[in-house]
Amino acid sequence: MLEGVLIYGFINSVLLVLVAMGFNLTFGISGVANFAYGALYIMAGFLCWGLLNSLGLPYWLAVAVSVAAIALLAGLLFRFVLLRVRGLVISEVIATFGVGLAILELFRYWGFIGFEYTLPVWLDASFDIGETVVDGQRLIMVAVGAGLTLFLWFFTRHSRIGRAFRGIAQDERTALTLGINADLTAAFAVAFGAGYAAMAALVILPLGTIAVNEGYNVLVNALAVCIVGGLGSTMGVIVAGFLIGYAQIFTATYGETHWMMIVSLAALLVILLVKPSGLFGKQKELEERI
Amino acid sequence: MFQVSNLMVFYENALAVNELSLEVAEGQMVGIIGSNSAGKTTLLNTLSGLILDIQLKERRKGGEHITVLGTITYQGRDISLMPAYVRAREGIVLCRERHPVFGDSTVMENLRIAGYLKNRAQIKRGIDLAMELFPALKALTRRKAGLMSGGEQQMLAIGMALMVEPKLLFLDEPLLGLSPAMQQKVMDAVKKALKMANTTIVIAEQFARPILPVIHKGYVIENGMLTMTGTGEELMANPEIKSAYFGI
Numbered sequence: 001m002l003e004g005v006l007i008y009g010f011i012n013s014v015l016l017v018l019v020a021m022g023f024n025l026t027f028g029i030s031g032v033a034n035f036a037y038g039a040l041y042i043m044a045g046f047l048c049w050g051l052l053n054s055l056g057l058p059y060w061l062a063v064a065v066s067v068a069a070i071a072l073l074a075g076l077l078f079r080f081v082l083l084r085v086r087g088l089v090i091s092e093v094i095a096t097f098g099v100g101l102a103i104l105e106l107f108r109y110w111g112f113i114g115f116e117y118t119l120p121v122w123l124d125a126s127f128d129i130g131e132t133v134v135d136g137q138r139l140i141m142v143a144v145g146a147g148l149t150l151f152l153w154f155f156t157r158h159s160r161i162g163r164a165f166r167g168i169a170q171d172e173r174t175a176l177t178l179g180i181n182a183d184l185t186a187a188f189a190v191a192f193g194a195g196y197a198a199m200a201a202l203v204i205l206p207l208g209t210i211a212v213n214e215g216y217n218v219l220v221n222a223l224a225v226c227i228v229g230g231l232g233s234t235m236g237v238i239v240a241g242f243l244i245g246y247a248q249i250f251t252a253t254y255g256e257t258h259w260m261m262i263v264s265l266a267a268l269l270v271i272l273l274v275k276p277s278g279l280f281g282k283q284k285e286l287e288e289r290i
Numbered sequence: 291m292f293q294v295s296n297l298m299v300f301y302e303n304a305l306a307v308n309e310l311s312l313e314v315a316e317g318q319m320v321g322i323i324g325s326n327s328a329g330k331t332t333l334l335n336t337l338s339g340l341i342l343d344i345q346l347k348e349r350r351k352g353g354e355h356i357t358v359l360g361t362i363t364y365q366g367r368d369i370s371l372m373p374a375y376v377r378a379r380e381g382i383v384l385c386r387e388r389h390p391v392f393g394d395s396t397v398m399e400n401l402r403i404a405g406y407l408k409n410r411a412q413i414k415r416g417i418d419l420a421m422e423l424f425p426a427l428k429a430l431t432r433r434k435a436g437l438m439s440g441g442e443q444q445m446l447a448i449g450m451a452l453m454v455e456p457k458l459l460f461l462d463e464p465l466l467g468l469s470p471a472m473q474q475k476v477m478d479a480v481k482k483a484l485k486m487a488n489t490t491i492v493i494a495e496q497f498a499r500p501i502l503p504v505i506h507k508g509y510v511i512e513n514g515m516l517t518m519t520g521t522g523e524e525l526m527a528n529p530e531i532k533s534a535y536f537g538i
Contacts, residue, residue: 174390179378179407
């Protein structure tokens with residue numbers, strides 16, 4: 001029993017980290033709000049589904065095309081929506097949230113609801129870990145999560161564009177005087193984060209159906225993990241992902257399953273009361289000290 | 291190499307820079323001396339192109355209406371409408387006032403972010419130059435920039451601006467809030483940078499005393515208007531400057 005809880009807690013934690021990574025990249029590290037995140041996540045699922053079932057593309061090609069298309073779409077979202085309100089954080093949040101809402105509700109309106117909207121699993125096998133049975137898809141998800149996290153950690157520290165992300169998040173004007181094209185960098189951050197969302201969607205969605213409501217949950221979970229961990233900190237996302245991930249599984253196992261939804265929101269509230277900068281927060285740490 | 295003619299900047303109806311013309315020759319150190327609210331920062335923001343971004347952001351949020359008139363010429367080209375980040379690529383770099391560093395990043399990260407336009411070898415050279423000009427930074431490479439003293443942050447800010455390998459470097463009040471000893475240190479490093487980094491420097495300051503002895507040419511501005519021009523010695527000998535800035 002406990003072994004199963006620990007293993008599934010681990011998997012659930014990686015899932016949360018995976019979901020939050022792209023959001024962390026855009027909102028945390030680069031300081032650009034993209035609250036259409038959950039909608040883009042779901043859209044990636046439907047797009048891949050369409051490519052598989054309508055066009056009959058091979059699975060790997062459908063995945064690659066979906067990720068690229070979602071990243072591109074997010075780039076366009078930046079160019080035509082975000083750019084107009086860039087610099088006004090509240091407006092950025094409202095505008096992108098509105099777009100996300102529109103996308104998700106359009107899917108619902110068009111009737112994209114039902115059990116036929118599923119993606120095939122990548123690996124149809126199951127493995128025994130001790131006495132617990134774990135399916136192949138979940139193991140793939142853990143591997144992809146670890147890979148994407150490592151890549152992001154490396155990318156934001158050691159690549160030119162990754163450093164530009166940090167620059168524009170902290171002081172856009174100084175970044176401009178150093179020759180960093182802030183708008184282009186921000187567009188790139190949004191597209192990159194959306195690409196991460198799409199990749200997360202395509203490894204996670206085969207575990208269940210592609211449901212419109214999941215888009216809202218993804219956004220809430222991503223937001224909770226990023227804020228509990230501290231905006232901008234990759235390490236924070238990992239730690240917070242594991243905290244909330246295990247807390248959810250423990251709640252579901254030893255409490256009631258329906259309380260699981262509340263865990264991330266409760267964590268969000270507690271951290272905002274106790275330490276608003278988050279566990280590993282860098283962004284607001286200086287202001288809190290003073 | 292750099293000319294400004296009839297520059298005027300308005301914030302709504304308030305005139306911040308008035309019919310200002312100046313010229314900077316290659317390899318020189320030029321001073322812009324003026325008290326608080328004389329228009330120094332507005333002038334440098336305009337010369338570096340940052341005002342275009344400020345103007346845009348103000349318009350977006352329905353804030354102040356900023357108007358810029360006049361022409362800025364750099365190496366024979368009109369760059370009046372060139373965005374700040376493009377000017378930086380052309381070698382015109384501004385080090386903003388109040389030591390603008392990326393507070394959440396370490397000193398080393400700051401220098402690397404500043405090396406955005408440069409390749410690996412150039413970044414290494416730039417970091418070496420910063421450490422040579424400001425040996426105090428050597429012990430602080432892993433320190434979070436926002437937690438350093440004002441003087442240390444100023445040293446880092448100048449080091450960051452030099453990472454871009456500027457042909458023309460604007461320093462906005464680099465001595466603001468520094469102790470006299472630290473002011474001297476920063477000025478020594480700026481003098482060294484002029485030679486070592488092979489750059490041209492325009493320095494805006496209200497503290498005339500450490501500046502006037504080192505500049506080739508100085509412009510004194512008051513209320514956005516040019517009131518006096520001359521070499522450093524000429525300005526130091528001027529009785530009005532003496533009474534206004536040296537209290538003699």
